[in-house]
Amino acid sequence: MHFAAVLPLQSGASIRDYSLSYEIYGRLKADKSNAVLICHALNASHHVAGVYAGQEKSEGWWDNMIGPGKAIDTDKFFVVGVNNLGSCFGSTGPMNINPDSGRVYGADFPVVTVEDWVNAQARLLDVLGVESLAAVMGGSLGGMQALSWTLQYPERVRHAVVVASAPNLTAENIAFNEVARRAIVTDPDFHAGHFYGHGVIPKRGLRIARMIGHITYLSDDVMNEKFGRQLRATVSLAGEATRVGDYLYSTQEIEFQIESYLRHQGDKFAEYFDANTYLLITRALDYFDPARAYGGDLSRALASATCKFLLVSFTTDWRFAPKRSREIVKALLDNRRDVSYAEIDAPHGHDAFLLDDPRYMGVIGSYFDNIAKELGMKR
């Protein structure tokens, strides 16, 4: 969807002539009451559900959650997935042409915030004829967008489902983002963000960024269970290091399975993710802080939210720990809002929000069943 009109941004800058990639699933009822907006996190897109024809392994990133007969039943709900501004999966981002300069944006792409994304999503819904959302939902950074919807457009949201999220980043969260950004920015192939013109990609930095990210997505427990101190099964190709006992005694060859896993994740990511997008999206995470305008008082900040809420967290998530979700729950209860909260005992850390877990799916499914009931749909 192309937007010619200028979108003013929180920074004071603006963007015009931009496009948003989006997907829709299910049918919008005649009374337009059954729309659900899904907001994505760092490394995801508008492709939230389904499989592209002829493309194996092209499942949407929440395909386990969204589809006919699933927890968010597309036989009942009209689901919208949208790729955010500045991302690299189809919507206008740093690798596109800046209409003001005629050159690729690169590092000049304006800094976008969660609030900006929500404004852009609202405009898309305007065009789609969706005035009011049955629900807005997201996990992690997507949960921040869902929360922000309830503050920016309280009259347009009836339910917000905020999964594995937080009211802002802690110093440690920011620290991990910053190390990842430094790895990208100091990669000589970054060329101050204008690497597209040099025919190179700062893959070294992207790999490091992704490896750091992955460590924070998993729990210590699941890492120990999946990898522990297992040595890599295969023998090194080079033959430079001699196996003594089982150790290679090498500082650079892959010795442990966890190293192999992380390097593989880093390599994959560097093949498709845009470096400038990584900077933009981690910065949007850093900046999100609705309580900031209220001297840090989250209860006051959330006073303008009027919808009903479901908050979900996972016990082993140390990136956005349950206590962060509980801060949101408390602030909403301080405002006497209708809040449900589920703390799911799952071993998978932050990643759990993307994974199949019967209790998790059950909680989401029941919540959406109730929304369907509210809308007068039969089960």
Add this chain to the structure above:
Amino acid sequence: MHFAAVLPLQSGASIRDYSLSYEIYGRLKADKSNAVLICHALNASHHVAGVYAGQEKSEGWWDNMIGPGKAIDTDKFFVVGVNNLGSCFGSTGPMNINPDSGRVYGADFPVVTVEDWVNAQARLLDVLGVESLAAVMGGSLGGMQALSWTLQYPERVRHAVVVASAPNLTAENIAFNEVARRAIVTDPDFHAGHFYGHGVIPKRGLRIARMIGHITYLSDDVMNEKFGRQLRATVSLAGEATRVGDYLYSTQEIEFQIESYLRHQGDKFAEYFDANTYLLITRALDYFDPARAYGGDLSRALASATCKFLLVSFTTDWRFAPKRSREIVKALLDNRRDVSYAEIDAPHGHDAFLLDDPRYMGVIGSYFDNIAKELGMKR
């Protein structure tokens, strides 16, 4: 101290014509009963206590702990600090000449393990005339060396003090080490470990490595308390980004205090630490696993230790969490060893083992007072 004789290494390789830098404090009693060996962690040296004449801010890294009248009282004990092989603070390491090739070792420096360091330390003590240690002590990686002493030379150790340590690294610990190593190794200035000849230093990689390290040394709580979401106090020099509200809305400029702190730590570190040493020392950490030869049974692995033990951990240390120390305590108790254990409630994370804390210093002081009593010293 120079050693001409070949030191066989665990890997099967060996090293000859090497030197160890060391410092001694206090006096060795005529009966040679009062020697204490201090083992260092990643970023430290033989300079454990005292101040160099005319050099301000040259306090030893455990100067708060060791000295006349301190917890480890050098009026009573003869304390030895030694820089490990492969380190970059005076002992033979990657930046020295390989006697076999006549060229700088660089990446060819042999992989050394905790066990190798202990063997090298034992040789140094031989030369110093120290047959038996009143105590061997270390924190973090230093604690691993202290533990290994009790297994490699049980007859030479009367007490082992193991602080903020672990019987081996978890998958997550290894993962953080691996990301740091990848940052160094993929820095184009690394030149496969032979950067000395190119007149460059892989500072970008070292900075990232140190930033990652620092995040894991601090607790989430202390980071929030010290930095929280505070913005950097000073305004940017460049003036390229415009302040709107308080945010700069920039992906690359320093926005938060925690970013400023981490970048500063990275910059400082890259000025003095050797990249090859970083690889070697993190690998020694990865490899340490005394239970490995016993099918993972730590109790059987520690059966050969005969000395008395003090274990200390810190509640907010998530790098080497208290439960890791408790694993050692349990394995020693399984062998009916004499073990004291203190879990210190301190907010500073892993860093706590280097900091002043009255309870921590009290525990160490009392323990060494008792050792002094055992040795028949008056209080």
